[in-house]
Amino acid sequence: MAAKGYLVAVIGAGPAGLYAARALAQKGARVVVFNRDIKPGGLAEYGIYHDKHKMKEGLRKQFQRILEMPGVTYLGNIAVGQQGDLTLDDLRDLGFQAILVTTGAQGTKSLGLPGEDLEGVYHAKEIVYHYNLLPPFSQQTFAIGRRVGIIGVGNVMADIATYLVKELKVDEVYAIARRGPFEVKFDKKEFKRFARNLDVEDFEKEIERIAERLRKVGQDPEEAKAHILSMAEGAPETGSPTVFRFRFLSSPKRILGDEHGRVKALELEDTELVLENGRTKAKKLGTTYTLDVDTVIFSIGDRVDPNFGLPLEWNAYATNPNPRFPVDGVSYEAYDPEKGEPIEGIFVAGWARQPSTGLVGTARKDGENAADALWQYLKTLEPADIDVDAVVAQIRAKVSKPLVTQEDLKRLAEAEKAEAEKRGVPYFKFDSNEAMLQVMGLLPVSTGD
Ligand SMILES: Cc1cc2nc3c(=O)[nH]c(=O)nc-3n(C[C@H](O)[C@H](O)[C@H](O)COP(=O)(O)OP(=O)(O)OC[C@H]3O[C@@H](n4cnc5c(N)ncnc54)[C@H](O)[C@@H]3O)c2cc1C
Ligand SMILES: NC(=O)c1ccc[n+]([C@@H]2O[C@H](COP(=O)([O-])OP(=O)(O)OC[C@H]3O[C@@H](n4cnc5c(N)ncnc54)[C@H](OP(=O)(O)O)[C@@H]3O)[C@@H](O)[C@H]2O)c1
Secondary structure (H helix, E strand, C coil), X not given: CCEEECEEEEECCCHHHHHHHHHHHHHCCEEEEEECCCXXXXXXXXXXXXXXXXXXHHHHHHHHHHHCCCCEXXXXXXXXXXXXXXXXXXXXHCCCCEEEECCCCCEECCCCCCCCCCECEEEHHHHXXXXXXXXXXXXXXXXXXXXXXXXXXXXXXXXXXXXXXXXXXXXXXXXXXXXXXXXXXCCHHHHCCCHHHECHHHHHHHHHHHHHHHHHCCCCHHHHHHHHHHHHCCCCCCCCCCEEEEECCEEEEEEEECCCCEEEEEEEEEEEEEEECCEEXXXXXXXXXXXXXXXXXXXXXXXXXXXXXXCEEXXXXXXXXXXXXXXXXXXXXXXXXXXXXXXXXXXXXXXXXXXXXXXXXXXXXXXXXXXXXXXXXXXCCCCEEECHHHHHHHHHHHCCCCCECHHHHHXXXXXXXXXXXXXXXXXXXXXXXXXXXXXXXXXXXXXXC
């Protein structure tokens, strides 16, 4: 039934999109959340390490409550964008008065190094999505060998290292930092998960190797050593023989392959630290050395999907430098730098606005602030006659695939709970879209005939 109001599309059901949807619904907007994945949660479901059951379950419950709000409608298994099931123009034609893009950082940051296309080179996100069972990554095979080099030393590196040490139990893991021990970005808590496997003798040699370069910028090598070792204090046994090592002041230069097109080594270029505005930067020195690894995983952050249909600025969607509706001085308005104009009615938030930045709480705050900005914009428009059921019916007619609603998700959650109980595990996840759609009754169960 039609009612006067504002109709908003939120694209992406990660933390930014879901908390924005809640804020908008609380203000009185009618919100439809479109999500590429069947399940909501984004990286809270498919990024956060899979054994953090309590944290993930807490977030799932919050997300479920948001999707049950009367002003919120969920449509999963539907991608929006230039190459998606619906375009931004389709949404405008369907009567959405404003669109909030919270699609996260789905693109890949590539350094363009020789050898990046060799077998055994991966990007952290692919591996993270794989072990968190996001289709189609859940069903792909990743040829991870025995000696793995991870580029980058943030918390994503720590998650990948945890997986390699505790689950795959590979022989050696190298975490490669272009800066030094004081500039690692991982947290103590995340490092502790595998720090017991740190090769302390090698670590001491590594500090010796870079000592002169640390001293050059006033860093004390002994303090640098203590800094890392204190983070490892009290780390529990892992039961894994993997050896974990750091290589500092090293920037990846080239990946070398064998005659089968598989990674056989990683060439690293030495760097030194230079101070710029009180911050250290890595400066390449021209000298190189080689590390024998058979797998390279880039864990250097991500960028937004460049094919979505919004202009980019660096790794993010461009935002209006002179926002009409700023919140805390931040612009949430999509922008066309070529035309020098904002894109009317389109807002961005979360990792779509600032890729690979911050925790769930950061994305939540960003989504809520974007909801404020978007609401200010809506108030400049006349309320329209809104019939969400009719809009959803039009979408179903246009999109030739099963769409997943909040009611369907409840059936999926029940089926997964029952399966977990049957298997005696804390949590069970179906790892293919087909299996999920089948248990929700949205796809016939194939008989194999
Ligand atoms: C490996 C890893 C581990 C992490 N661990 C933690 C942790 O332990 N604790 C913590 O607090 N934070 C953690 N974070 C950070 C946290 O997950 C992010 O801050 C947060 O999820 C970002 O939220 P978002 O909504 O902006 O994007 P995302 O969570 O990425 O959500 C994006 C959503 O958009 C959807 N989408 C994408 N493209 C489209 C499209 N074209 N059409 C429709 N929908 C689309 C996706 O399906 C997804 O649901 C982790 C991040 C990573 C990468
Ligand atoms: N458990 C958790 O709480 C958890 C888990 C995972 C992720 N997260 C959060 O998610 C966000 C993203 O994490 P992240 O690890 O992807 O990013 P991050 O913390 O920014 O770390 C990225 C790493 O990649 C390096 N890097 C970037 N570009 C590089 C290049 N061109 N060459 C070499 N190295 C390069 C960075 O080095 P420089 O410092 O020199 O730039 C840094 O060491 C963070 O906010 C993180 O805290 C949290």
